[in-house]
Amino acid sequence: MSFKMNKKAVGKELLYFVATVFIIVLLVLFFLLSTFFSPDIPKITEISSIQKEGLISLLAFLNSKTEVDGQNVSMADIMRLAQADEKYKSKLEEESTKIFDPLYGKNVHLVLSSPSPSFYFEVLTTPYFVGEKSIINSTLPSYPNLGIWFGIGEKWKEK
Amino acid sequence: MEGKMINKKGHVFAIGLVIATLIICGVILYSFTQSSKKIEIAMASPYALQELYDKETKFTFYAEDSAHLAENQALFEVCQKGAVSGLSCKPYEPESAYVIWNDTCNPVLSIDELFKKSFNSSFKNFIANYPDETLNNANFSTTIMGSKADINFDIISLKKTPEIVISGILTYSAEHAYDSSFSHNLEIGPDEFRNIYSLVYAKLKECIGRSSDMTLVTSCMNELNPDRWGMKVHSSSSEGKNYLLFDLTSKNKFLFENNGLKFELLVLKFAIKV
Helix, strand or coil: CHHHHHHHHHHHHHHHHHHHHHHHHHHHHHHHHHHHHCCCHHHHHHHHHHHHHHHHHHHHHHHCEEEECCEEEEHHHHHHHHCCCHHHHHHHHHHHHHHHHHHHCCCCCCECCCCCCCECCECCCCCCCCCCHHHHHHHCCCHHHHHHHCCECHHHHHC | CHHHHHHHHHHHHHHHHHHHHHHHHHHHHHHHHHHHHHHHHHHHHHHHHHHHHHHHHHHHHHHHHHHHHHHHHHHHHHHHCCCCCCCCCCECHHHCCCEEECCCCCHHHHHHHHHHHHHHHHHHHHHHCCCCHHHHCCCEEEEEECCEEEEEECCEEEECCCCEEECCCEEECCEEEECCEEEEECCCCHHHHHHHHHHHHHHHHHHHHHCCCHHHHHHHHCCCCCCCEEEEEEEEEECCEEEEEEEEEEEEEEEEECCCEEEEEEEEEEEEEC
16 A cells, blocks of 8 residues: 555656656757847847948058058059059058958958959958958958959959 | 545646646747847848948948049040140141140140049049949039049938838838038149149240240250159250240159050140240
């Protein structure tokens, strides 16, 4: 008789235990799901801030002037000239490193391509500025346009 | 019998607890996803607006840079034409690179129109090539006074697309009116060419007053030293008349398109009958 009573008591306790575990699992699942469904506000804010900061830095860089052969020339003009002249290309790389490296480490890359005989430079969209590649890719769609800004000639017209 | 009653209550309690928890979780999850959508929409609005401001910043930079390039191109074209235009303007025949300056053909009469025409043409081309349909069709007006070019764009409405639809009823999109006007400081403006004309004629009057000998006049004219230009004068004659030929070379290089992009000194050539 006493054996039967003990078995029932154990069964009841076991049922409560299983129910509690199940509820805990449900709650954990709930939090996981809520995280999945929630908008990533910090990410949106970060993207926004990277975009703004990057744009300001880039425009400040392009507006800045440096001395070449005793004449002050804007970086935007140097970018235009760098396509055909090694002297300007080295100056551009030197200035770009000087300005961007302290701000963004080695994440700013300058690529001068020559898809047509026209003067055209292209700045790669990745891995620009700070943060992850995926963020930069998805948030700086205008970046290739910056390249087009300084293109002169047929290639620019095509774009 | 008493033990069986206790077990039933336990079962009912446990099952009830699980069902209640499931219902509560469901309700919370549903309301959370609904509020998430609202937060997303709320976040999209300032984000979209910021994108519009960025769009404006980039275009402003582009427009200012275009003004700089248009100035360079206009200066090159003006120098190529000897800083004059009009039917009464003729080249100096023995050396056609020089244009004859006189009372009916000189920079005072035509430089404003010539510079503005060239500046506007280049500026318009640059703006038309901007990769945004709303902005590259924008109307603008230019006023060139002294060493400044004032550029005013008409109000452009920058609209963020696609539109955001809330609960299938309310549709909205961020919209921002862009009204750009800016001043571009010209490194060399139309005034510079008027000054050269005045300077050259004043010096010529002084030099002729000293001597009528062409060698001495030429030597005297070479004393002229305009601020932004290096100047060389030499004499020449055509059809029995004496001329002074002027070669002005800018002290700074300019960026212009002439069978490819060039970054070179500008050269202004003109002739004056003595």
